Amino acid sequence: MPDIYKPHPSDLWETPPEVFDPLDEIFYFELDVCAQVSTAKCSTFFTAEQDAFRYRWDRPFFMNPPYRNKQHPMEEWMGRAVQDSEAFAVPGLCLVKAAPETKWFQTIWKHAQLIVFFRRRIKFHIGGEKRDGARFPNALAVFGPQQHSSVGWKLTQFGFVIRSGQRAILLPEDLR
DSSP: OOGGGSOOSOOOOBOOHHHHHHHHHHHOOOEEEEEOTTTOSSSEEEETTTOGGGSOOOSOEEEOOOTTOSSSOHHHHHHHHHHHHHHTTOOEEEEEEOOTTSHHHHHHHHHOSEEEEESSOOOOEETTEEOSOOSSOEEEEEESSOOOHHHHHHHTTTEEEEETTTTEEEOOGGGO
């Protein structure tokens, strides 16, 4: 079996700065809900040992969840993102595997204000080192308050943007 189809032994894939930093400039994140001490993207963060589910996600948050977490499967991560982003009226962004056929992705289809399908495979960092592109495509789900239309256009720098409710697709500049 080619390596691209084999699961990686680790779920600890750090979001690269070229993805996180432009998102932070738009959303001003205050909380990283799926962090490691060495790779946290915000000054306030939760590690696996702290268990993010024991706390409120009451400020703009970023999440790159572990996909194979047995304690909290993806359905729980997505459900909690929806719950707290709506309850506290804050944006919650989830960087996930683009798997629209899965049960957990149905929560994204139903509740996200914006969905971004990345044009290229993200080159995540593992152990502080940049790796080859991910073994699967990625998507970004934006939960919480309705976003101004300019936010959707800013997100086209990453790929194709679907605006929930309007069924509008925003294309990257070079494809318009």
